[in-house]
Amino acid sequence: MLSLAPNELAALPARPGAYLLLDGRGRILYVGRAGALRSRVRSYWSAGLTRPGLRGMVRRVRRIVVAPAASEHEAAFIERILLERLDPPFNRTQGVEVVVAVRLSSAPPGIATAVELDSPGRHFGPFLGWAPTLAAASALARIFP
Structure with a gap:
């Protein structure tokens, strides 16, 4: 530092x-x-x-x-x-925290977004903001069908 x-x-x-x-x-x-x-x-x-x-x-x-x-x-x-x-006083949150859930064990494997960690699969995140996370998860689902 x-x-x-x-x-x-x-x-x-x-x-x-x-x-x-x-x-x-x-x-x-x-x-x-x-x-x-x-x-x-x-x-x-x-x-x-x-x-x-x-x-x-x-x-x-x-x-x-x-x-x-x-x-x-x-x-x-x-x-x-x-x-x-x-938790600094001048920082402010700009969105909802969202995780990306990857289910490799299902047929077919799936990629989804979730707000709660109780959804099945391995979780990545949390990421800030629903819309950009959903767009990224959708792109991954198209690349890895």
């Missing part, structure tokens, strides 16, 4: 990763992820930042901690773990 002050943004890596924005007391305000950490984190300090709540949060940031990752998928995984453990 790398810890920087907001005036040291140029030192951020350009690779994928997760990041935490902390206030002056070390409290975690926000957890995020990016395909390119440097450009994503710098965007919080850009003139184009228009959301009032976000501007208020950014004014409180005194430290940025980044966890570089090997891929965007790994960054998303790190972010999810951090969000579950830390």
Whole structure:
């Protein structure tokens, strides 16, 4: 992990990763992820930042901690773990958590989405948002009929 002050943004890596924005007391305000950490984190300090709540949060940031990752998928995984453990005040959920259930033992094997883990099969996820998860599961079902 790398810890920087907001005036040291140029030192951020350009690779994928997760990041935490902390206030002056070390409290975690926000957890995020990016395909390119440097450009994503710098965007919080850009003139184009228009959301009032976000501007208020950014004014409180005194430290940025980044966890570089090997891929965007790994960054998303790190972010999810951090969000579950830390529950930062400026993060908000944007959808329902959905799992993908794969039933290899049925004839024919099946791929389905579910909200509850009691559906049969091996579960993958949870993923955020019903529509994108359903679209991905449908695509998998077409590829692997």
